[in-house]
Amino acid sequence: MCVKFEGRVFKDKRAWVVEVPALDIVTQGTSKKNAYAMIKEAIELLVDARDFNIEITPMADNKFFVRAKKDQDDRYLVALLLKQQRAKYGLSTSAVAQRLGITKHAYAQYEQARSLPSITKIEEFVYAMSRNAHVVVNVFEEPKAA
Numbered sequence: 001m002c003v004k005f006e007g008r009v010f011k012d013k014r015a016w017v018v019e020v021p022a023l024d025i026v027t028q029g030t031s032k033k034n035a036y037a038m039i040k041e042a043i044e045l046l047v048d049a050r051d052f053n054i055e056i057t058p059m060a061d062n063k064f065f066v067r068a069k070k071d072q073d074d075r076y077l078v079a080l081l082l083k084q085q086r087a088k089y090g091l092s093t094s095a096v097a098q099r100l101g102i103t104k105h106a107y108a109q110y111e112q113a114r115s116l117p118s119i120t121k122i123e124e125f126v127y128a129m130s131r132n133a134h135v136v137v138n139v140f141e142e143p144k145a146a
Helices: 032-047 071-088 093-100 104-111 119-129
Strands: 002-012 015-020 025-029 054-058 063-068 138-140
Touching (some): 002 032, 002 071, 025 032, 032 063, 032 071, 063 071, 071 104, 071 119, 104 119
Antiparallel strands (some): 002 015, 015 025, 054 063
């Protein structure tokens, strides 16, 4: 599985603003290149896992994708998504677990990046946090090297 989050970068007066809405992260830079470096650093600092790195892939219309450099690190990005969304709605892990009908321990495994939930589970988790939340997670199967 390869989890990618979409972001956008745009010029706002003197700075380049860069954001990844699903991760609820916004920062800025003095140039577009610097803005990409700032969002990369922000995500890596928030994940705070040894040897975790992301890559930024610029796309058309000032959009880009963020993904973990190593596929096995997808769990860290998903954990960050869950923590950021939960914080955004002011919920405790116990409250989310209760809404899901599971134990706090079971849910915490995902936020601690010990397990990688399926896309269906991620959608359930985000929906449990806010019935109005709309987070799109695209999963791509990367072609295997020949």
